[in-house]
Amino acid sequence: MGGGNGGRPWVEMRGIHKWFGGVHALKGVDFHVHRGEVVGLIGDNGAGKSTLIKILSGVFPPDKGEILIEGRRVRFRSPKDAKEYGIETVYQELALVDNLDVPANIFLGREPALVGGRGLFALLHKGRMLREARALLERLKVNIGDLTSLAGELSGGQRQTVAIARALYTEPKLLIMDEPTAALAVQETRKVLDLVRKLRERDIGVVFISHTLQEVFAVADRIVILRKGEKVGDLPAAALTVDEAVKLMVGGEGA
């Protein structure tokens, strides 16, 4: 497995702080991911998981601290900047546009044009979108069926697959998955976890966030635990049990 090696991480966050009004949401968190490594990020509600990954994906700037990619300092002013460095995010709550079909969702915001280049009134190359969407899904070995279905007509697992495929289209170096299995049935969850393992084989780093610790343990190489804005654990998955993880998440008092 590519994870956990001793070399330089692909991305590194150092001493990250974030305040929202008077709330100190992140208190100097260090975080890193290697290529081909699946990092499970866990913590109770309000621990700072979402804030941390939103900083990593360029949604918020950190108030203090720095982000390095391949050892060089970077600053993200928007999710677009992060994407240009190869960081893609799959948000559970933002998922897909239900009233558009599969190719339209995969290419949303970067539609290939017949004429007109990058302009707003460029003519869409619908044929190419359909072809490339099909090819992309075939590479990931997933079956969606009729690609002209609207996203709203797909099952939860299919939707999540399309959302991941969309994030993978640009061949990112790091994929952040925020609760990718929250709305899924067991069978579909398994498919998503399989997909995560495939990403590791393709040397893509993954940050995997889930409330279901069993899933995290099933797929992660390393587990990072946050509590009240601080990192309280950073261990290889093999060196940790679910019970120990829970104790770290909720705090050390007794038991």
Next chain:
Amino acid sequence: MDIKAWLKRINRNRVLFPLGALALLVIVAASLSPHFLTPMNIKNVLSQVSIIAILAAGEACVILTGGIDLSVGAVLAISGSITAVLMKWVGAAIPLAILGGLGAGALAGALNGLMVAWVRIPSFIATLAMMAVARGGTLVLTNGRPVSGFLKSFRAIAGYAGPLPLLFLITFGVYVLWQLALSHTRFGRYVYAVGGNETGTRFVGVNVRRVKLLVFILAGLCAAIGGIMLDARLNAAYPTAGEGYELDAIAAAVLGGVSLSGGVGSLVGTFFGALVMTVLGNILNLLKVGAFYQYIAKGLILAVAAISLSRGIKFAK
């Protein structure tokens, strides 16, 4: 398979119902009144539908993004008045006066767009404010009086090109362009995307504000075209023009299958929706149905249409 996909697409655009309603209405109208399918009446209907349809075109696109524009009737009035004032009081050349009217419409739309997309005022409130400002501005500009008596060459806009009313051709042209833009350009795709999932669309890097701004500008432009067409048709601009038209425009869009929650519907459907409303009024007039019964008949038919629209075609969502 191809036919199936094609049917699916038509179904998705929700044009079958308004088309069916229109066909039914035409058949009923033709069998009830011998005057309905006369060339004269067809010309009348096509002229009559033009103004409401052009407002509905702009309105439909705003609704597709999940917004609403209550100012189109008032923007119609101020644009029409500016064109009229430029021609009659300033003595501007006709093309210049028309440009002035269109510019006013675009500006009003741009202000709507800025209020909605940048200041984040809900579109209902922002355009309600614009409606009041534009109506007041029209009264100030015209001193509350109608401006009338335009040159023949301007009135020709309400004339005929061969057998067809020019007003209708203008509206039809706008619809063709609009529909092409909606279904084949990046802009059109974003209109639907914003209506379907605004936050998600912003997250993939689409400039949602710019899309909203443009949609409101285009709605303002459509209203301005409507105002200028109304000037030509009535040979007068009057400050109360277009009062309540925003509701007709919204109704035409909704009858045409545009969902008020955004993201679903098409201009083709909207056009049929506008035609349904116009033909309905026309046939009641042809049948010499008295005013009070007309209200009841229209209300009942619209309610039935709306119910069957929402019940008849279910969409995955």
Next chain:
Amino acid sequence: MKRLIAVLGTVLLLGALVWAEAPTIAVFISTLKNPYFVTLADGAKAAGEEFGAEVVIYDAQDDAALQLSQVEDAIAAGVDAICINPVHTEALIPAVEKANEAGIPVFSVDRDVLGGERVCYIGTSNVLAAEQGAATLIRYLALAKRELPWRIVILEGIPGASAAVEREEGFKNVFKPLIDGGAIEVVADLTAYFDRAKGYQVMSDILATTTDIDAVIAANDEMILGALEAIKAAGLKVGFPDGILLMGFDAIDDAVAAVKTGELVGTVAQAPYIQGYWGVEAAYRYLVEGWRPPEGTAIYPPTGALFIPTPVAVVTAENVDQVAQITRTPPPLPGTE
């Protein structure tokens, strides 16, 4: 004389042949939201029943474009004559022109259209009627022996609507010399859009600034009745001789009732019922009997139409009991006596 009888006979005979079926007369009303025009429509319907014509009422909801569409549709439906109470004096010219092209006679009612061929305009001069109303108000102010200057409020109609413009002109004709002479002070001159709720609102806004008011005159009854409620709500006294004197316009039923109770000193009765009645009667007689506006019919100066004036009366406590008779009994149409 014999020839005349022969001609008349032929016309009647032809008329009887052509109109074996009852003629259809389309009546286009600017808005049926206003009871004044409902009364006009009632008059039109009554005439239809009286003469055996089919009368169709169209309601334009104060929308000129809609009215044009209705006229187009009626022409397409083949109506025989058109009575139009236009939404706007100018914006309906194309409608009259279309009727002219189709050879359908047009009669304007209550408000004239500024172009196209009208057989005649049946209505009242708003200017003259407004002058009568204003003069009556002055008479009552003098009778009440109010201290000078008289402080009055004027409520105007929809800006730009011809009735509003003309009534304003009539008020001003009477008030202007008195204002210049210092006998009248205008507390406020505001529009309440011919609307009762707006009349209430505008009046209460005015009352918030001052309650020292001698009289209110409004360009229609809806507004004065709204103002009346506002004044009562403010706890002020209305009526002759020591309250605020209120003068309305149109003599709608509510206003006449208020004159009876003394809350209004008066309202100008324009007899919309007679206008509607005469409009259909004139159209019917035009089609069937060859009626034309009689020789010597005056011209209505603002529009240049042949003018068939309907009676005007100011309804006050003195004549309120005869109102129904005055406003609902059409005298013979000029040229038919």
